[in-house]
Amino acid sequence: MIFEQTIAELTVRLACENPTWDYEKLQGALANLGYDLCPNTVKNILNAHGIEPAPEQTRLPSWSEFLKSHWESLAATDFFTTEVWTKNGLVAC
Numbered sequence: 792m793i794f795e796q797t798i799a800e801l802t803v804r805l806a807c808e809n810p811t812w813d814y815e816k817l818q819g820a821l822a823n824l825g826y827d828l829c830p831n832t833v834k835n836i837l838n839a840h841g842i843e844p845a846p847e848q849t850r851l852p853s854w855s856e857f858l859k860s861h862w863e864s865l866a867a868t869d870f871f872t873t874e875v876w877t878k879n880g881l882v883a884c
Contacts, residue, residue, distance in 0.1 A: 798826055802836045808860075811852060 801824070805817055812820070814830040814837075821828055858865065873884045 798828070799836050799840070801826070802828075802833055803840050803842065806837055806842050810856075 798821070802817060802821065805820055806812065809817075809820075814833045817833045817837075818828055818830045821833070852860070875882050875884055
């Protein structure tokens with residue numbers, strides 16, 4: 792019972808944090824974490840928790856949702872520069 796509750800909580804958390812993912816994508820993410828479920832099981836868990844089905848979740852994330860989900864990667868890119876040889880010498884871009 793505790794194992795099933797843990798899987799359900801993890802499934803709901805993944806679905807809430809990734810609203811554009813469908814059942815198969817959620818099932819794949821759970822498989823990567825070591826939980827082998829079929830897409831119908833994911834569907835049943837989400838329906839039991841009142842989360843709308845995947846076809847209605849196909850909207851693209853808003854700009855603020857995109858930035859929040861990629862903030863760590865975006866912040867890290869501020870520290871990268873590329874040095875390029877030009878006719879004027881070595882230039883940092």
